[in-house]
Amino acid sequence: MPGFTAYAGLHEIGRPQAGETLVVAAASGPVGATVGQIARLRDARVVGIAGGERKRAYVRDELGFDVALDHRATDFPEQLRAAVPDGIDVYFENVGGAVFDAVLPLLNDFARVPVCGTIATYNRRDAQPPPGPDRVPALPSLILRKRLTFRGFIQRDFMALFPQFLDEMGAWLKEGRIAYREDFVDGLENAPRALIGLLRGENFGKVVVRLAEE
Numbered sequence: 001m002p003g004f005t006a007y008a009g010l011h012e013i014g015r016p017q018a019g020e021t022l023v024v025a026a027a028s029g030p031v032g033a034t035v036g037q038i039a040r041l042r043d044a045r046v047v048g049i050a051g052g053e054r055k056r057a058y059v060r061d062e063l064g065f066d067v068a069l070d071h072r073a074t075d076f077p078e079q080l081r082a083a084v085p086d087g088i089d090v091y092f093e094n095v096g097g098a099v100f101d102a103v104l105p106l107l108n109d110f111a112r113v114p115v116c117g118t119i120a121t122y123n124r125r126d127a128q129p130p131p132g133p134d135r136v137p138a139l140p141s142l143i144l145r146k147r148l149t150f151r152g153f154i155q156r157d158f159m160a161l162f163p164q165f166l167d168e169m170g171a172w173l174k175e176g177r178i179a180y181r182e183d184f185v186d187g188l189e190n191a192p193r194a195l196i197g198l199l200r201g202e203n204f205g206k207v208v209v210r211l212a213e214e
């Protein structure tokens, strides 16, 4: 499902072209890792954002992203600006929050933003808006001036693509061109803690709750 989410969001909305720059966060997780690797296969330049040195090294060295940044770095917005000298053509939105704030001014004219998830906000239903000026009114104006495409989607919206996904992804997996990682948690009783850990970035790869050995 996360692999298909990445494939469909890119195929239908992001449409990275050779030489374009794509940015994705939660880049060591199943959606982000697949997004970045598919974009590399399409000859785009890929910047991944992940929390901590271990995940950053994995994204850069094992997944083959061009650049990997840590969103927890105090100068993250400056690092991101330096990493995209030609601006951002596709931002695959997995997280929202501070990463989105850093990305927004760097989007190029005609950039595409598949809005897949906003995990930074999942735990904040009752929270107050962040401090500072209300930036919401400026967003439509930016979308107009830069002719941006923002489109939310749920992977099942694109089920017609599933057979094509199985063919193309199946071949990539067989050829070793797409890597993935799973993070096993044993026992249903540990599922709630695993979910809380995922919201904190404690998982490293797709969280799978294992109920029993085969």
Ligand SMILES: NC(=O)c1ccc[n+]([C@@H]2O[C@H](COP(=O)([O-])OP(=O)(O)OC[C@H]3O[C@@H](n4cnc5c(N)ncnc54)[C@H](OP(=O)(O)O)[C@@H]3O)[C@@H](O)[C@H]2O)c1
Pocket: 001, 002, 005, 025, 026, 027, 028, 029, 030, 031, 032, 049, 050, 051, 052, 055, 071, 094, 095, 097, 099, 115, 116, 117, 118, 119, 120, 153, 154, 155, 156, 198, 199, 200, 201, 202, 203, 204, 205, 206, 207
């Ligand atoms: N639209 C759809 O159909 C669809 C389908 C599947 C998943 N999704 C969404 O896709 C996104 C990724 O899913 P996944 O299963 O691949 O997750 P994941 O990467 O396995 O786990 C989520 C990751 O988000 C990162 N994160 C958490 N809080 C963050 C914050 N405040 N700022 C930046 N990063 C933060 C953490 O990684 P770091 O340690 O690297 O920060 C965490 O490991 C989620 O938003 C999910 O809800 C959408």
